[in-house]
Amino acid sequence: MASLKDLRNRIASVKATQKITKAMQMVAAAKLRRAQAAAEAARPYALRMNKVLANVGASAQGNPSASPLLIGNGRDKTHLLIVCTAERGLCGAFNSSIARLARDKAKSLMEEGKTVKIICVGKKGQDLLKRQFDKQIIDFIDLRGLKNISFADADGIGQKVIKLFGAGEFDVCTLFFSRFRSVIQQFPTGLQLIPAQIPQGDNVGTTSYTYEPDEEDILSTLLPRNISTQIYSALLENAASEQGARMSAMDNATRNAGEMIKKQTMQYNRTRQAMITKELIEIISGAEAL
Amino acid sequence: MATFSFELVSPERLLFSGEVNSVVVPGTEGTLTVLAQHEPFMTSIRPGIITITQADGHHEQHFIRGGFCDVASEGLTILAEQAIPVKDVSEDVLNHEVELAEAEFEASQNPEERRAAAEKLAQIIELRHIPLPW
Numbered sequence: 001m002a003s004l005k006d007l008r009n010r011i012a013s014v015k016a017t018q019k020i021t022k023a024m025q026m027v028a029a030a031k032l033r034r035a036q037a038a039a040e041a042a043r044p045y046a047l048r049m050n051k052v053l054a055n056v057g058a059s060a061q062g063n064p065s066a067s068p069l070l071i072g073n074g075r076d077k078t079h080l081l082i083v084c085t086a087e088r089g090l091c092g093a094f095n096s097s098i099a100r101l102a103r104d105k106a107k108s109l110m111e112e113g114k115t116v117k118i119i120c121v122g123k124k125g126q127d128l129l130k131r132q133f134d135k136q137i138i139d140f141i142d143l144r145g146l147k148n149i150s151f152a153d154a155d156g157i158g159q160k161v162i163k164l165f166g167a168g169e170f171d172v173c174t175l176f177f178s179r180f181r182s183v184i185q186q187f188p189t190g191l192q193l194i195p196a197q198i199p200q201g202d203n204v205g206t207t208s209y210t211y212e213p214d215e216e217d218i219l220s221t222l223l224p225r226n227i228s229t230q231i232y233s234a235l236l237e238n239a240a241s242e243q244g245a246r247m248s249a250m251d252n253a254t255r256n257a258g259e260m261i262k263k264q265t266m267q268y269n270r271t272r273q274a275m276i277t278k279e280l281i282e283i284i285s286g287a288e289a290l
Numbered sequence: 291m292a293t294f295s296f297e298l299v300s301p302e303r304l305l306f307s308g309e310v311n312s313v314v315v316p317g318t319e320g321t322l323t324v325l326a327q328h329e330p331f332m333t334s335i336r337p338g339i340i341t342i343t344q345a346d347g348h349h350e351q352h353f354i355r356g357g358f359c360d361v362a363s364e365g366l367t368i369l370a371e372q373a374i375p376v377k378d379v380s381e382d383v384l385n386h387e388v389e390l391a392e393a394e395f396e397a398s399q400n401p402e403e404r405r406a407a408a409e410k411l412a413q414i415i416e417l418r419h420i421p422l423p424w
Contacts, residue, residue, distance in 0.1 A: 041303040151301035
């Protein structure tokens with residue numbers, strides 16, 4: 001049986017751990033609020049963008065000379081997966097569930113005989129995918145130094161992707177991230193970026209627009225813009241999801257530590273009582289023997 | 291005067307939403323004023339200043355760096371690349387914009403890009419010279 005001193009040490013160390021997890025939970029809660037506000041503030045833009053795209057894109061979709069960003073370049077050979085994860089761990093299954101989704105997709109694509117290329121945004125995703133897909137990872141984008149994600153950061157990634165597409169490096173691009181629903185619910189999602197998925201609007205075709213400059217010119221600026229917007233909102237959703245996941249993971253850890261402390265304190269008290277009883281018996285039986 | 295609903299959004303947030311009398315928009319092919327009952331219309335925007343006249347006659351101005359203007363039957367939506375209320379625009383902000391545009395110009399490779407970047411640079415420099423009404 002563990003000695004009293006051992007037990008005391010063990011309780012002290014669990015208590016110290018609990019303090020850390022508690023602090024992390026509170027930090028995550030504060031960050032979550034900010035991340036959530038940022039994600040919500042960015043939503044109107046993405047929404048309007050979708051609406052505009054639905055209006056403009058629907059008419060251009062049937063046109064074979066439309067931008068390849070919209071209708072694809074006609075091939076389906078090389079797939080680019082952009083995997084957005086967190087920079088830090090200790091947030092439950094957040095990183096691994098995104099990585100798993102990307103891994104499954106990559107595997108099934110490779111089984112179909114397609115070429116897969118991966119861009120990792122966030123260090124954890126790279127760590128998780130490196131072992132299996134070392135050759136496929138073509139780039140790694142580090143967001144660690146950034147406190148808040150700005151549109152310019154997402155735009156940088158978008159420009160890079162478009163450049164690769166222009167150079168014929170890939171044919172289809174899919175973005176992986178976690179959609180934020182609530183603190184306890186985040187959904188890992190795969191979203192196809194190129195060719196663009198045109199949302200189905202209600203009033204498609206009913207309004208005839210006048211364009212200035214012409215439709216193609218607008219589309220050629222609108223489509224790259226849309227890719228950056230999608231990446232931006234994915235990064236923001238991801239940031240909120242990460243903090244949410246971390247908060248609930250740390251909440252669990254704090255609770256588990258509490259239970260452990262309770263159990264061990266009980267054991268400590270029992271052991272102490274047993275020792276006292278033992279000593280008393282020794283004294284009494286010693287006195288009786290005289 | 292008839293009013294219509296107007297929304298100004300940038301990637302970061304929603305800057306303005308409400309009923310307005312008119313909005314002056316710096317389109318790429320020329321400045322235009324949108325009034326109520328405008329026909330469905332879409333244009334890209336050059337860097338410049340949009341002036342909003344609200345239903346109660348108040349004016350509001352925002353500096354925007356490029357974007358799209360979408361006039362539909364339900365109202366006007368401006369998707370700005372970046373939007374700053376004019377009262378927050380200082381010499382430094384504009385200087386920074388000029389630097390950005392210059393960097394873009396330097397980085398451009400084909401003549402088409404170069405022309406577009408040069409145009410943008412010229413537009414921002416021009417903005418620096420007009421006295422802003424604050």
